[in-house]
Structure formats: C-alpha cells, structure tokens
Amino acid sequence: MRPKLTDVARMAGVDVSTVSRVLRGEETQRIRSETRERILESARKLNYSPNTLAQSLRTSRTRTIGLVVPQLDNPVFPSAIRGAEKAAIRHGYSLLIAHREAGSTDAVYHRLSHGNRVDGLVVASLDDDQLLREELEGARIPFVLLNRKLAGHALSVVLDSRAAASIAVDHLASMGHRRIAHLAGRPGGFNAGERLAGYRDGLKRHGIAFDPALVAVAGYTAEGGAAAMRSLLARQPTAVLGATLVTAAGAMAVLHEAGLQIPQDVSVIGLHDAPVATMLYPPLTSVKMPTELMGELAADLLIALVNGAVPQPIAPLPPDGLVVRGSTGPVPR
Amino acid sequence: MRPKLTDVARMAGVDVSTVSRVLRGEETQRIRSETRERILESARKLNYSPNTLAQSLRTSRTRTIGLVVPQLDNPVFPSAIRGAEKAAIRHGYSLLIAHREAGSTDAVYHRLSHGNRVDGLVVASLDDDQLLREELEGARIPFVLLNRKLAGHALSVVLDSRAAASIAVDHLASMGHRRIAHLAGRPGGFNAGERLAGYRDGLKRHGIAFDPALVAVAGYTAEGGAAAMRSLLARQPTAVLGATLVTAAGAMAVLHEAGLQIPQDVSVIGLHDAPVATMLYPPLTSVKMPTELMGELAADLLIALVNGAVPQPIAPLPPDGLVVRGSTGPVPR
C-alpha cells in the first residue's frame, strides 16, 4: 500500500494536518523544529509522496497545463513542446501533451477541459476557424492559441510569418530572382495568409509584379509541396518559397525528379529552420523562426492566465534570421 | 460554477447516489425509468460532466496511461504515439504523452508514477540500462518498455531489428556489394546490439568477412551519422547501412559533401521507414518497420496489465519489408 498522510502522521505521532503543513511548507502555522524534523524523517522513511489527485481535488488546481498539438512530424511542434516544457518546469507546472490530428473526431479538448486534469490549455490546431471555434466553445478553462489566431478569441502567440516570408523574398531577389513561386499553406488559414502577404510585400519592395500563377496551395505536407511544385513546373520559376520546411522538401524531391539542379536551375527556400533542413540535398536555406520561444511564451502566458493575471497580448515573434545553405544561389541566366 | 452531481440531483429531485448510478449505467440497482429520464434530462440541461479527479480519487483508477518519449524528432516516436493513441482510444483510455530527453534531470517518471495521474506507463528511453533501471526502480505502477529491453525487468515491445539489419544487408549483397559499412547505434544499447548482430548475420550469409573497421558508432542523430560516415570515408565502403533513418540521412549529407554520388559511388540504406525518407536525395531505400503497431501493442499490453491480466511477452515485431528507393544500386565496378 502506498503511504499516505495518515501513515506519516502516525509514524511521527502527530496529526495529519501538521504533516500537511510541514510538507507543504505552510507558514501560517509555527511548528516546533523537532516536530518538523520528526515529520520530515518519517516522510522520507516511508518514501511518501502526495496523491496529486487528492491535492487537486481539494485545492482545485492541478498545477498542470495541457498542450494540444495537431501533428508531430512537423518540426515546429517538437520544438514548441520543448519551449513549453521549459516554461512549465520553470513555474513548477507539469506539461501534459495531447495529440489531436486535424479533423479528428476525438474529443480531446472536451476531455481535457471538462475533466479537471489541467488548469489550462495551449492549443495548436490546423483545423479551420469554424471547427476550432466550435471545439473551444465549451472550454471551461483558460487557453492560449499557439501559432495561429482566431478572430475575436483568446490570446495567441504567433510567429511573424509575414516578416519571415518577406525576408525570404529579399534573399532571393537580392540574388537576381524575379520569377519566385510560392508554395502556400491552407487557404484561408491565418499563417497562410500572413505568409502570402509577406511574399507579396517582398515582391513589391523589389518591384516585382505579383503573378497569381506562381502561387500554388501546398498545405503543410511533403506530398502537398510536391503536388504544388509539379503544378508550377510549367511556369518555370527560378526560385521557390515554401511555406514550411516540409513543403519545401516535397518540392525539392519534385525538382530532382524533373532533372532540375538546385540551386543552379532553381533555388529553394523554406520557412522555419530545423535539423531536417541539413539532411536535405542540397541543405535547405531557410528563415529561422523562434519556435521554441513561441512554445515557451505560450506556456508563460497561460500560466499567468491560470493564476488570475490579465496578460498583455504578445506581438508576433520576429524571425531569428536567415540561414543560408546550399539550396539557394544566383538566378540562372 | 461547474455543475456537479449534487446540482443534477437537486434539479431532478433525487439523491446524488441515484444520479451517479444512472449516469454510470450501473446495473446493480433498478431505477424507475421516469426517474432515469428526469436525471438524464437534468444532466443534459446543466451540461454536466463528471470531475475526473474525484472519480479517480474514489475509484483509484484514472483510465489514463502515460507514454514517455525521449525524443520527438525521431520519426519512430510520433509513429509509435499514433499507435498507442489508437489502442488507448479503443480501450476507452486516455493517453498522456510526456517528453523526457535522455539524461534529463526532470523527474518525469517519478511525477507520473507517484502522482496517481496515470494507471501505467509505456516507457521509451534512450538512457543506458543503469540509469533507466534506477529511474524505474521506484515506480509504483505497471509499465511496459517500448523499443528496448532491460535485463530481467518488465515487459517489452520491440522491433526485430536484427532481422531488419539482415534484410538490409541481403539487399545490398544481392546487388554485389561486399564492402558494406555499418553506422551503429549507442554501444551497449539493446537495439544497437541487435542491429549489429543482424548486420553480421547478413554478411555471414553472403560469405562476407566481418571487418570491424567498417563499423562506426553513430548514435541516433544526424550529426552522429555524419561524423561516423566521415570516419569511414577512408575505408571506401561501396554501401552503408545506417542504424536509423536519421543517421543514414546524416551520412548522405557527408557523402554529398565528399562529392560522392549516391548510389553510383555509394549505396545507402536505412532502418525504419518514414516520410522523411522520400524527402532525402536520392530518396532513401529503407527497411520498413511496424513502429505504429509497436506503440499499439505496447499500449494494449499495458492496459491488460493495468487490468490485472498477466500478459504473455510479445515476440519482436518482424520488419514490414524492404522499400527500395533511389539510394541503393549496383556495386560500382
């Protein structure tokens, strides 16, 4: 049998309330130091550890936050998870990760938010606004959105994708590219819109006319990137801006298949940087984004919220800069 | 305020115990059907959902299992997570994912196993036996090891890495390769040993002498794979067997750097298949392993264990077969 407070109390010859106060380090009540020692000693001997269920029930706080991620094979999320973990640990919270694929029918939000298992939720979702809104409608706990916004709703921590896309275009344009294709994200999605806007910002700044024919929807998967790239091949872009690392990778595979050389024939650049970028051939030039920081700030924000603070909204996180690798080069003549 | 059982009871004009029985569908007690209706109606109106904390405290079961993963950027784990999720849902359990990097000082096991938050743990770990054993020593809940074994301890679900490595060697040997290098895993590790054994099995079957100079430790990261490959370059292997996808990818980057053509100069093959294999250039030939199934079986096993069954050990899961892509070809003459 697991030792409980009463066991420790019996062993130390005191009341459970005293044990509780000593173990929690409560200050409202003075305890003779020899009593304290006796209690601590007993707890140690019994290898006591509190039943968090009972604690949480009593205090109605779990000191746990949940993080819902829509996919694990996108490097953004592992990185954000690491950040959230750091923040959680820093505040003495536990982090509980839940996986919920886009469009899944599993009621993860409901389970977590109605089950009293977490004090708040950091939500990353690839679902469309409508669906997400419905899902979160009934949430009874505070939540913070990660890497997306939802109109009129909740706090968000997002990356400045617009700036990132714009930086990418700068890089390409500075090497003479003018036929720059864009592999776009989910149409209507927050990030997709931002990135497209940044792409257009960049073009404009360099006096390049926006050509809708050079934009194809790729979503967030390698297959999507590949399909989009295939559809753009006929347009003969000299450079391609992928909305994510993974879509850029999908595009690269298609370029290789088509017998095009990277970067001699076509330059490729991706948004977000991650270890996989170095595994591609050639290693992918990308705009590095503070994804870990994003997770960290989201968790910080949520924990503040949980503790009754009314946190300020956080501005989009600016890119960490450009990481130039082998996949981009001067425009072919 | 969240509605609780008493609220429903008051609204329906009955005792909480009756509400509880109706809502839980308990059969030991007959309930008049109009009463039942009234209760159900009230619960619906109040949008009642039970406090799982209280439930778990009372019943001392959480109907939740934990899955501890050591890394998220290795495709094996997302895949195993998916499998475990499936199994958990199938049994009506929730899955709680915890991240614990190898060598981390965070007491994840302790928190989970002593905190009464999960009924059991599926543990994947890259820590060495000694450390893992210590960590798990004090666990007060059942656990199942994922993708590794620990001498004399606990149930495991593992892949048949030995068979996988052997299949990979078959493939290479069948194309005439005889100088086959091996990028090995963590020395002393269970999987590393198995893979090395499989590699040697394969060599032997094809009458190739084992040459220790063709084996280098790469661990489980791209950098490790790259370093190992660099050290092997001088040995001029015609083919390389990476212990994982990621190490193979690291090796490929080095081969590219060195100006070697894949597969014309050197063939590369990896163990485990995952989407990233198709993103590499050339797309990586690999031995596909049932990683999702592994997660599923581990969760099944754990849930059986939690429910008092004494499950049979599970034999290593055989590979799903070879996926031939562009990274392997005939031996250069």
Add this chain to the structure above:
DNA sequence: CAAGCTTGAACAAACGATTGCTCAAGTCGT
C-alpha cells in the same frame, strides 16, 4: 390480514489531501 418480498431510492462512509478554527500549555508582565 400479517408476514415476507420486491422495488426504487436515500443514507452515509469512504478516497487522500488542505485549511480555517479551536484550544491546551507555557510565558510574560505587573
């Protein structure tokens, strides 16, 4: 019509902690 069954539901005791209050003994000032 009294005794014994059913039926259907209420009572009440846990589960393991936290925390506001009460209270006995010792200390101090006068």
Add this chain to the structure above:
DNA sequence: ACGACTTGAGCAATCGTTTGTTCAAGCTTG
C-alpha cells in the same frame, strides 16, 4: 499570582464522486 499573549498542534469540514447498506412503500401470498 493572575490575566493576557504566544506557541504549537489537533479537530473537523470540505473537495466531488462511488458504492455498500439501509429502508419505506407497495405488493404478494397463504
């Protein structure tokens, strides 16, 4: 030496469920 504090600890209620037990009616039976 007596009342007023202080110190140190125990009492008991409570968090929201679950579940063994009791119990009042209504019904059957002989």
